[in-house]
Amino acid sequence: MATTELISGPDGTRTAAEGGRPSGIVSLPSLTGLRWTAALMVFLYHVHIVEYFGGRSQDLVTFAFGAGNSGVSFFFVLSGFVLAWSSxxxxxxxxxxxxxxxxxxxxxxxxxxxxxxxxxMAVAFAPDTEQGLRPLAANLGLVQSWVLEIPYFQGLNPVSWSLACEAFFYLCFPLLLWPLRRLGPRSAWPVAGIALAAVLAVPAVWELTGTPDGTVWSQYFFPLVRLPEFVLGIAVAELVRSGRWRGPGLTASLALAMSGYFLSYQADYAYRSVACTVLGFTCLIAAAARADVAGEPSPWRGRLSVKLGEVSFAFYMVHILVIRTGEHLFGGHPKLSLWDGGLLVLAAAFSVSLALAWALHTWVEVPGRRLLLRRWRGTRAAKP
Structure with missing residues (x-):
């Protein structure tokens, strides 16, 4: 999942040089607000998967949120963008x-x-199920998405598979940004084009080769397959930074993103989670960044949006555990009608997830980061 703590702040502070180009590191609070929107998409997608609703209510939820897992693609593009922008x-x-x-x-x-x-939760809910040490080690080592076995890439906290992808992206980032900066901003256009072509080519290859739709690991979880989204974010950040980006404005980008989102669930399986939405999401990220640089209006720059964006990582990491707990309490997929408890259960799952996210952000995420960085700085200062 993307993180933007290096460049975004709730006060929306920003600077700009002549021609609308950023001078130094410019604050992009709208991207923090957009993180919350993407995290909420994934939450509602998992509500759809666990089938909190049944009948026509489930059909409505499927139409509205069946493509919500594309929010992970948004995070990957955003991750490349903010890391390049903040470097x-x-x-x-x-x-x-x-x-x-x-x-x-x-x-x-x-x-x-x-x-x-x-x-x-695994010990409490399924005490007779053997917990493998290798999947546990892979999960803690953030390499679980490299293994084509469900106990690995969907083990423990299922959403953590994306952190394995992010860890790989972080490892590659210096090797990706250095040549791009050496070649100059003009090189960002062909890099962005190649990355976008790779994103679109992967599902086309699966279709042409007859790869079964059930091979979800190679189509969704495998870090190498998701790398082009991250590279696309890096290249577009370089284009926006240099003033060479010529994408649509915020309103048109939002319309493009929403069109791709709602059309994606009508597409073949291989194209749903990334290919249909990646262009709109990329344009939306770039347009929101440009709006912040230029001081133009943005619906994601408000104090509440930014605060929710700051807790979005914790919300993303904890929400599936809350939803699965509800599933266990119901003894399976609840399949409730919209007005006969369905909305109440949804509200409860959301409220508990948000409350836990707030607590984890406040008492684990922020102090944990500070503690680790303080220790590393202390160790470096102690060296002769």
């Missing part, structure tokens, strides 16, 4: 280690705690 120079030498330490401190405390919650 004044490409990490080299010791700066690479500093970059890795910051990324680890940003995501791992929350991952470790939610993995612990998931393990306790």
């Amino acid at each position: 004044a120079t490409a990490p080299t030498g010791r700066r690479i280690l500093t970059f890795y330490r910051r990324r680890f401190a940003r995501v791992y405390p929350l991952h470790l705690v939610t993995a612990g919650f998931a393990l306790l």
